[in-house]
Amino acid sequence: MQKQLGDSGVGVDRLQTHGRSSSQSDGGSTTGNRTPPSAASTRTFDRSDAESVSTTISQDSRGSNKENRPSRLQDGEVVLRPKPDYNRNEHVRHSRSKEELEILNLKKKTRKRTRKFEIDGVVVTTTTSRVIYGDDENSKLLDDHVIRKQELRELKMLQKQEQKQFQDLAFKSNLAKDQQDKKFDQEKVALIRSYEAELEAQTRQQRQMVEKAEQQQEADLRLTSKKIRAEQERELKEFRESQKQEMRLLKQEIDLMPKDKRKNAFKTRKEKLETEHEEREKLFLQKLNENHESSLRRLSDSHREKIALMDRQFLQQKQQLMRAREAAIWELEERQIHDKHQLAKRQLKDSFFLQRHQMLIRHDKELEHMKRLNARKVEDLLKRQSIERRAHPKRIKSEMKVREMMFRESLRIRMANNPDPDHERNMLKKFQENEKKRYRLEAQRFDQKHQRQQEELRANSEQTIKELEQLQNEKRKMLMEHETMKLKSQEEEYSRELKEWKAQLKPRKQTLESECSSQLVIHEKTFNYSVGQILAGSRSVSPEDLNQVAQIPRLQTFSSSSGSFPSRSASPFSVKSASPVSVKTPLPAQAQTSFTAPSSPVVFRRPPRSSAPSAQSTPASKHRSLLLPESDVSINKFFIPRPRLNSEM
Secondary structure, rough: OOHHHHHHHHHHHHHHHHHHOOOOHHHHHHHHHEEEEEHHHHOOOHHHHHHHOOOHHHHHHHOOOOOOOHHHHHOOOOOOOOOOOOOHHHHHOEEEEEEEEHHHHEEEEEEEEEEEEEEEEEEEEEEEEEEEEEOOOHHHHHHHHHHHHEEEEEEEHHHHHHHHHHHHHHHHHHHHHHHHHHHHHHHHHHHHHHHHHHHHHHHHHHHHHHHHHHHHHHHHHHHHHHHHHHHHHHHHHHHHHHHHHHHHHHHHHHHOHHHHHHHHHHHHHHHHHHHHHHHHHHHHHHHHHHHHHHHHHHHHHHHHHHHHHHHHHHHHHHHHHHHHHHHHHHHHHHHHHHHHHHHHHHHHHHHHHHHHHHHHEEEHHHHHHHHHHHHHHHHHHHHHHHHHHHHHHHHHHHHHHHHHHHHHHHHHHHHHOOOOHHHHHHHHHHHHHHHHHHHHHHHHHHHOOOOOOOOHHHHHHHHHHHHHHHHHHHHHHHHHHHHHHHHHHHHHHHHHHHHHHHHHHHHHHHHHHHHHHHHHHHHHHHOOOHHHHHHHHHHOOOOHHHHHHHHHOOOOOOOOOOOOOOOOOOOOOEOOOOOEEEEEOOEEEOOOEEEOOOOOOOOOEEEOOOOOOOOOOHHHHHOOOOOOOOOOHHHHOOOOOOOHHHHOO
């Protein structure tokens, strides 16, 4: 029995020795011939495979049973370690290409060590640098690092391109705004210039009409005065002829008297008759002068009413031009506000369109990077699985051999007392069949595991891409919502700006209407009339004059920054009357004027052209009757020029 146990112990020792030698040979081959980094990294297969294949006996055979294993030094065994192969060409430097040098530079690392120590009280610091090249095990990390750096470089270039596009868009937006502002200024200046040109043309036409009316007035006064003077000369001549006839009748009557009384009576009666004739002639001349002045005054009043009506028509046309100008400016301002809003809206849409375009490009780049990463993962998995698939049969064969040897040894130990070759052969055959079946299942499970890993990796890749696409869709949705919110806020700002502009428009209209009303009031006070008087006194104006006034072209536009007629070339006038009473009425600052309110009908007289007395002011001033020495009436006394407002000066 002890002999059997001893034999069994020897068999176990031999089995353990064989296991150690096999493991040592494997280890030697591993240290002697280093596997490539991909193979070394892919040998980290799942522990479940090793645990499912290995048993306690195999673990003992691999050196896990250290307590029961006898020492080799005690047995006196000599362990021979395999000698590593010496490669003579190992130290031979091969010429490397540029790509290999770049890869080596990427793998190159510099390790610096700084030491501080004290020698004789002096602190010495030494720094040693050592260049270390990465081995093949971390080449995968370096490849990932290079790829990641390339992706970051692409993203950085894309970011620079986006910044340049945004800068170009901002430059174009600012240029469009500047051009729009210049266009608005040019439109406003052109509008004001066109209205000023129309106002200047209208003012020139009105000045010509007024000068023509004044010339017509002066000609009418001269003609009327001439006609009246001719009629009065004839009447005066008839009056003096009647006086002469009375004198002749007196002489005839005196001739009938006696001669002694004739001289005294003739003298007395002649003096009396001459005195009576002088008084009658004086009264007659005074009456003629009064009739002359009243006729000229009535004519001047009719001309005054006509000029006042014309001036009122001119003022109404001017106010109509002012209203048309303001309406055109308001319409231009409203259109400019709308155009400014449309430009801002278009620029905002262009900005968001550029953002969407850049976002799509960035998302495509991210998807491309993600697909590259997934492709690298699939490639690494397939490479690792191929290595595992190549190593799996070898591992299974070695494990089958070890298990069969262990089974044979255990079977030999059990059959030592009762050897039965047939039973032993059947058990071995049955064990081999079970092992083949077991390892077929193991190979099938191994393939299923690889397939499951591929499916899981594919599912993870699809899930990652799906999550990335979902995140990108959310970003696009957020960008669209932000664009909608910006457009809505811009519309609200446009509505608020338009509302504020319309709120300011009403006071501007009221200011314009009040200015027009004040101009009409100043005009009435300047001409000292009322609308009712003009309409009532218009019956003294001839229909031809009214038609002439009505035929004044009514312009529908107005341009004047000051809102007043330009100053006329005529000199200032003075208002005089027989008994003037100076009245100063407070008027608006833009059209204050002083005038006189006479008790008698107002007579407007032109001021003298020079300081010297003007005896030749008009040809009518020379027209004095020799028969009327007391009548020194000038036609200029009844000439009525159009008064000018201070706003026209």
